[in-house]
Structures are given as C-alpha cells and as structure tokens.
Amino acid sequence: MTKSRVIETNDGIQGEIEVAIYDTMQRRLRDKGWIETKDIIKSGITAGVALEIGPGPGYLGLEWLKNTEGTTLKGVEISPDMIKIAQKNAEEYGFLERTEYVLGTGNAIPLSEGAFDAAFSNGSLHEWENPEDTFNEMWRMLKPGGRLLVSDLRRDMNPIIRWFMWISTKPKEIRPGLITSIKAAYTPNELERLLGQTDVKNFTIKGTAFGIVVTAMKE
Secondary structure (H helix, E strand, C coil): CCCCCCCCCCCCCCCHHHHHHHHHHHHHHHHCCCCCHHHHHHCCCCCCEEEEECCCCCHHHHHHHHCCCCCEEEEEECCHHHHHHHHHHHHHHCCHHHEEEEECECCECCCCCCCEEEEEEECCHHHCCCHHHHHHHHHHHEEEEEEEEEEEEECCCCHHHHHHHHHHCCCHHHHHHHHHHHHHCECHHHHHHHHCCCCCCCCEEEECCCEEEEEEECC
C-alpha cells in the first residue's frame, strides 16, 4: 500500500551552495539526454511563447528553445538564486533575448492573462503549496488552443525504479532530496482527483515508470 504524502517544501531550493549542487545534477541529466524536452515537443508544444513554472537552473526550457524555432520562454521561479543560475545558463546557450525569468509563485503568476501558447513544468508539482490554484493560473495564462504539460515524479513508483534513480543521482548530496521529493509526489489517482477540482478541461494523465505526465489543450 502506498504511504501518504509527506510535504517536502514550498520554498524551492534556496542558497548559492544548494543551487550550485542542483545545477550540477541538472546539467548532468541534460548531458545524458535525460531532460524531458522530447516529451514537451511530442505533446505538440513546438512554437510561440511558453510559460515555465519552476524552471530551476533552466535546462528544460533552454533545451526546448534549442530544439524549436522562433520561440520565447518566460519562467516563474520562487528562488532568486535559481534565477541567477538560469540567467547565466541562458547566456551560455545564447538565449538571453529569448528568455525572461521572473520571481514569483505558480499560484499567483505575475504575468498577463492569455499571453501564452503553452505552459509547462517538470519536477516542481510536488512542491506547489496550492496545486489547484497553480493549475488554474497556468490554464488562465493560455490562449485558446494553448497546450499544457506538467510532469513530475510519482510516489507509487516501483521500489526497483526508486533504487535505480537513487543510485543514478549525482552528486550524491542530492540523493536525500530525491527521496523527500518522491515522498511528496502524487500518485496518478490523486492527481486525477486534484485536477477534477480545477479549471483544466479535457486533461490526460499518463503514468510512466518514473513519474506522471499531465497534458491538456485549451479550447
């Protein structure tokens, strides 16, 4: 039986040292091709202006920009130290003019309504303090025809998969955070009930070995 959720944090990752360690881990995932950019593109998010919630050091969105043409990205991030890293990484990619990172939270997005062709997030759902409000805000930001994708870990993953993730996570300082993130993650059934209380319509939930992917298109 799956244990109940244990809330991890709603403050994001703060502090220069912690952010630097997390950046090292995310950069390694990028270099191994383990960033979920392909899932975003396969979902139909391939053009226009995209909103990213919880971009962290920015690699997911930056890889999306790298693999699309004429696109721009705005990221909403709760950690000022993460924004600094994301801006530095955007400069490394040569995408300063295609990116903007703003300080804020997903449940009160400080951007214009209906301004985005897409909205996506990976790995931050389990930290959202008010997930229903954040889904509603992301939905509100979309234009008609806009696409939504939210992916995260799943708490009910197979123990063998969990062990594989733990042993594969480097630097090793990140491993305790992986475990607390898994414990805070949702199951597919929990997420379906949660989304049923939001404004998001015609959503699809796909469970994978490692996590959950939510997709929807606004009519």
